[in-house]
Amino acid sequence: MSHRTQWTLTTCLTLLLVFRPNPAPAIEDAIIAVVNDELITLKDLKDYVQSTYVSLVAEGMPDAQIQEVMKDMEINGTIKLIEDKLILSQANTLGLQVREALVDERLETLKTKYGSEQKLVDALIKNGATLTDLRNKIRDQLKIKFVVDHEVKDKIFVNPQEVTEYYENNKQQFARQERINLESIFVGYKEDKDAAKGKVDEILKKIGEGVEFSSLVKEYSEAPSVGVVEHGQLLPEVEKIVFNLSLHEISPLVETDNGIFIFRLIGNSPAEIASLESVKDRIYETIFNEKFRKQFRRWVDQLKKDAYIEIKQ
Template structure:
């Protein structure tokens, strides 16, 4: 129903010229059952996190060490998951990988294989590296599906409780119904023309604020052709749908209230907010699948975390003392 998504390595040393101290650039950092994790792997995997952290605030040795130890824990978990996948004979075929790559291209609107290669290159990743990462992810997903997700249930009452506790999340945005009267001013209009337009606009504004029919005023004075037909009706819209200057004014109005004169690059506007329409709560049935996915995902993450801890507790994990190299 759902779609879901050893030989021992010798320690490598690069030696400085004779008489200088040797600098270790690779060593065994941990042994996970029969597999090893090297210092080189940790440093390679830690680079993105180290760069990102350094950009926010320069890292000291303790900060760098903390990130590397976090990466080591992640690599240990990754090894254990890979070993379990092998134990269960989980394999992802070439056709599945090809289909997954096509899905990625479609979802990210990547038009061609060349465009994908370019996007990968910009991130410093080769196609073969990306393909291997994708295969890893698919194997992990299948393993998680077997070991974790298949054991998770989401009940109707659980979904309803979540819905009631998160009604704000399932309430539509407030919307607004407004009208306007528009006085056009070109960007090269002389001062005298601007003065005349403002004088007329202020006269109409006074009439609108006195309670005169706003739609009638729009039909008589507005320089928006559509407004002369529909009385300046802007329709119903939500936050983000209008020019920032007009939206800011409308958001501050009460239903039935007329704004002051609003200036935009196009000219002057008088706005009347006809109605604030309170957002409706979406019916439970219309968001039920979304809620089920949310709860299911959270349970999967929690269950996977617990499963990974159990996997590690049963494994032979030896972390080497690298004397400050981490």
């Protein structure tokens, strides 16, 4: 197997732009790689990148994430296309098939996400693709998933001892800061500080008369209660007061630039290390994903090692 300098997507797109006035078929038919007995052309790469983009748009991935994926494609598009072809070839060798009902099901999910089939079609057309293109991409994605599950994912095992050892060696990852739960009444200054202070005096009077703080929150507060907070989430001068309250204690008035707060502590949780029982599923997932990443890479590298691959300059 020989590996030569990879054509980046930037190079490919630059060629397409340079020759746009006369889109000669010879340019798109230019061979950029050979994988076993299959030729990969510039058009194959262009179609692969386009179908990946369309698929991400159809899935509703945020623009920022799509940009990251496409940026990676710009550098590694040819390699990713080769790897996908090798994985699909392995799926075909194993005789794995994708039921059209699964493709239909995925399409129906996307149609629902877009509101209708026509809106999905319009989005595809806007990005230079068709429903058939999307079906083909979904079919390939499912086939790749099936073969990766069969050849890699289903062979990964995480035993309980590994989970325990990870927990013991990484306890600080599971440290929880002290947290408190606050009910709060906020009265804004708006354009009349005196009116706001008069309202606060009325609230304090009712507190002194034994009126439930919760009912005063509903009646007077101009903002939702603060709720559960940790150190660092409130202004330092506010934290100094509220983190020193006793359970059910009501704070003195806390003045800010925008208005006046009154707090009541209704719950607290001391700083602690989360128990193994409470985080074992998260640890399992972390270990599993790391094993999967390594084993998937080894598997793909072996597919490439066993194949004839030539990347043209």
